[in-house]
Amino acid sequence: MQNLIKDGQLQHDDWALVEEDTPVPASGPVILPLAVYRGQKSEWDASDRNIGVWLNDEQMAEDVTDSLDKLALIALRFPKFADGRGFSKARLLRERHAFAGEIRAIGDFLPDQVFYMGRCGINAFACRTDEEASIALALFAPFSVRYQGGTDSASLFEQR
């Protein structure tokens, strides 16, 4: 599999994504369901493993803001590409809560969405297929002008 783009490049994925009903692997970096993480937060926080958490569509940025210094990665799961909540969550994590770790899009999203996602602070993309990942690589900068500010640049009017 080569479906992960991180910081603009195809990358090998070291992280294991743990679903709600599957056991947590014994070692290595893991992306946990929020409930699993919350259930034993102090133990996960104390462990020397790399810990990430994924949020489903109903879970909000505020649900992890007390753990941002412990988490290396937050994944936002897109239940359907038309569901845009993840865009706002990513911006809140970056701009309001100053999360500096990896924010990763997972689930059902389109290569054509990575530009906007990137502007909202998502920097890693687990595409649905390898082919889509290679398509997405070419779609990161369809626009050279940005009217509004994002996590990547100030608004055009601040620069004019």
Next chain:
Amino acid sequence: MYLYDSFDQKVVDERVAQFREQTERYLDGKIADDEFLPLRLQNGLYIQRHAPMLRIAIPYGLLSSRQLYRLADLTEQYDKGYAHFTTRQNVQFNWPALEDVPDILAGLAEVQMHAIQTSGNCIRNTTTDQFAGVVQDEIDDPRPWCELIRQWSTLHPEFAFLPRKFKIAVNASPDADRAAVRFHDIGLELVRDDSGAIGFRVFVGGGLGRTPLVGQNVRDFLPAKHLLTYLDAILRMYNLNGRRDNKFKARIKILVKALGVDAFRDRVESEWAHLKDGPGTLTQSEIERVSQHFIDPDYADLNDADALLKEQTANNPGFDRWLARNITRHKKPGYAAVTLSLKKVGYAPGDCTSGQMRAAAQLADSFSLGGLRVSHEQNLILADVRQDQLLDLWQAAKQHGFATPTIGTLSDVICCPGGDYCALANAKSIPIAEAIQAQFDDLDYLFDLGDIDLNISGCMNACGHHHIGNIGILGVDKKGEEFYQVSLGGDSGLNARVGKILGPSFKADEVPAVVDKVIQVYVDNRTPDETFIDTVDRLGIEPFKERVYAKPH
């Protein structure tokens, strides 16, 4: 009007390239139909009953003659030689081929036009008063604010996949609301505070469709420089909390209603507390840069031409009617704003052939400094005409079928495309409009009846705004047959309210007679100078109901 600089031009050019590549990938079978859908919708492309339909933005209704000439060319090159002006200051092509759409968009980009976000679940074209900038009673010109909103909303990375579509309208007249701002997701009213500073009163949660609701006052005064951060706060709240499980409950109006306006306001304000004075805050230099594009043209120093016009009306039968209905007062003495009617009987309301587009563009060049406006009543406006040239303009307009002197009357029907074009329709709407116009073809009578808004929609999506017509007609389906429900008393203006349904629905061929009976009740009961809507208000709908549903003796 706003002229693109190199940045703005780049945005539309790059958008064309992006959509060209997406279309190629789709035609190669590399994007599934349902995944191409949001991509094409955000470029205005619907797939309709007959063919794709392309909706092109006319931002807040402003159009140059050069742009209109280009639209005429494009309809001939890629469509059937006509287009349709809509109730939201857009224009639609009804028959383009999907493969041609990137070329059409490229042709538009050359004249600083686009179809960005004219459909889909994103922030749509911002609309305003068709007389913005030329009417006397304005607080301030709304157009710079509309342009600032246009730029802010264009390719906004956070709000391209909202629960549902999102429409913003701006009004700047304290005495009238020609933009129906209380029926938009966000309605903005320009106001001044005690110190004279400009700001906005903010309404949220208006809309028509299945659940017609009047927008609620969320803020009495928003200082102007905070406009964009406040919009960001509202949109973010909606993006995160609006319903996504049921598309009929997904508009922001449902969220406002569910939370209650006070709780809604609290949540917006607490979001805004983080954004206020942040990087999205408008700078004075940006406000000035955009406003520069809307300063008054070099008007001649004139006096009102009352004497001349009086003399001309005496010698030109019909001219006085046209002056009475199709002319709007201008803030500059000696000038007038003229509405070119697209409501000629026998033609679909809002339809315009390529020949008419060229004619209108030429009239704009000859009589109105090369500029036009598009109104939500689906007419064209020449906003800067010298009064001493009105007679010449009237004569030229007559030749092209633009001089129907019925603006604001029963015959100035607002109508959606309905069953002739639209796959969602329950019933046809254009033939109903035509039948009503034919029933009321006596100009003296229409004149005497005065201002009446009549709106027709082919289904409850309400594209023809039937809820807010003084008389509203809605196509409904009864066991596979087309029927029409009639409502009375809707109002799109400052007294925003939804009309009341008269009773059981009618067959198509009964509708003109029903409207006729409604009008008779008005004529029989009105007091001197009382408008139709005021009579409906005073009497309630009972007398109308009685007359319409009375059994023949």
